[in-house]
Amino acid sequence: MxxxxxxxxxxxxxxxxxxxxxxxxxxxxxxxxxxxxxxxxxxxxxxxxxxxxxxxxxxxxxxxxxxxxxxxxxxxxxxxxxxxxxxxxxxxxxxxxxxxxxxxxxxxxxxxxxxxxxxxxxxxxxxxxxxxxxxxxxxxxxxxxxxxxxxxxxxxxxxxxxxxxxxxxxxxxxxxxxxxxxxxxxxxxxxxxxxxxxxxSLRAEYERKAELVKAQAEAISQLSTPIMEIWDSVLVLAIVGLVDARRSAEIMDALLVRIAETQSRCVIIDVTGVDVIDTRTADCLVRIVQAAALLGARCVLTGLSPAIAQTLVQLGATLQGVRTLRNLKEGLEDCLRFLGAR
Incomplete structure (x- = not known):
């Protein structure tokens, strides 16, 4: 041809x-x-x-x-x-x-x-x-x-x-x-x-970035919710930022693990870094306190601002059964008195 x-x-x-x-x-x-x-x-x-x-x-x-x-x-x-x-x-x-x-x-x-x-x-x-x-x-x-x-x-x-x-x-x-x-x-x-x-590969790049975002989110979560042992048998859980259902579950899991690891009997939950608390957040805090109590740990809540207190009253949200104190110093003093009395 x-x-x-x-x-x-x-x-x-x-x-x-x-x-x-x-x-x-x-x-x-x-x-x-x-x-x-x-x-x-x-x-x-x-x-x-x-x-x-x-x-x-x-x-x-x-x-x-x-x-x-x-x-x-x-x-x-x-x-x-x-x-x-x-x-x-x-x-x-x-x-x-x-x-x-x-x-x-x-x-x-x-x-x-x-x-x-x-x-x-x-x-x-x-x-x-x-x-x-x-x-x-x-x-x-x-x-x-x-x-x-x-x-x-x-x-x-x-x-x-x-x-x-x-x-x-x-x-x-x-x-x-x-x-x-x-x-x-x-x-x-x-x-x-x-x-x-x-x-x-776009898919591989997406998966890589998704893993990076996940790792960063976990790191941010840990940084915004540090749990420290500041005294024998006393833990401090400092919460920073918004607390939603997902984060509430993460906080609870992390706290319960630390209580079991350290055998702590007192937990100070400090919310000084929380800007907004609504009924859902209040309910999350109550559940965290109740879960800690099942492991034998007594919780106190510190750092509630006047604005947040007014918001809770207006919303009709309660922290029934949760002991609240003004700041971290008072919370530690309360925990030490509790431990000394036992």
Whole structure:
């Protein structure tokens, strides 16, 4: 088969009764360019330019490899140049870009591969300008990926395509160059990196940050609810901040563990650092005191401000059964008297 014999219109098989479009044994899909433009824009916005570039390049690479395998299985090419040129021809037929090879030189025996060409009407440059505006670096990532994938499949050795000029950067046309990976200098590093396996994972990053947030929350919880043994058999639980149902359970668990560990008989619960106490908070404090009593520990509550006391009265909230004192000093004196009397 000669290069000029390629006619995608004849090669495609439309089967609307089954909702399928076939190219040989491969299923093909038709999408609107403006829809792909939105997808491309979302990639840039949601995962950032470097990762978006890698995703698009690897997508293009897979397309190039897939097209090569399908045509290689289905057709016998007259010459090696026909076989290589089928890739650019397919890209043109598929409406991705018009490809004009300007130089081709390869030698399998020596491992030499060099190709240059022009891309006209690149869909990627077009949508990038529409969605994101002018670019500082070439943007035809799926095109270079396709050229790398097709070229690698053809040559049987890794080749890498780079974009040397790009319409999105203000150039009059897009141009590309392909060499074997080892033949490239530093210019190809961004394109080589884009085709390497992606170690970064959004899910892994989310899980890592979720674990970090959890650890930080636990650390903050411990800092905002310190439990200290300030005297033999006397613990101080200093509560800072808002006390909700979840935090109440955490405070209770931590306090009961410390009581059991130290065999303490008195607990001073200091709420000087609590700005707001409502009926729910008051109920939480009562339950904490009752739970401590079951382990044989007597609790006193210190640090209630006048404003909080007024709020509790207005809400009708009570701390029935809980001994309250003005400050930590009075609380300690009360605990020492209690211990001395026993």
């Amino acid at each position: 000669k290069l000029e014999d390629i006619n995608l219109a004849d090669m495609l098989s439309f089967n609307p009764d089954h909702g399928r479009l076939q190219l040989g044994d491969d299923r093909m899909l038709l999408f609107r360019q403006d829809s792909l433009a939105v997808l491309r824009q979302l990639l840039h916005e949601q995962v950032g330019a470097p990762l978006a570039r890698s995703i698009l390049a690897r997508f293009g690479y897979q397309c190039g490899q897939g097209d090569y395998r399908m045509l290689e299985q289905k057709y016998d090419w007259d010459t090696e140049r026909d076989r290589l040129g089928a890739g650019p021809a397919m890209h043109s037929w598929e409406g991705i870009v018009h490809v004009e090879p300007t130089f081709v030189d390869f030698d399998r025996s020596t491992g030499h591969f060099h190709m240059t060409g022009i891309w006209r009407n690149s869909y990627e440059a077009e949508v990038h300008l529409e969605q994101l505006g002018p670019a500082d670096a070439p943007v035809c990532h799926s095109l270079t990926g396709y050229a790398s994938g097709w070229g690698t499949a053809f040559f049987g050795h890794p080749v890498v395509a780079i974009e040397t000029r790009c319409v999105a950067c203000g150039d009059p046309r897009c141009e590309f160059e392909v060499r074997t990976r080892e033949a490239w200098d530093e210019r190809a590093r961004p394109w080589i990196q884009a085709l390497e396996p992606i170690e970064y």
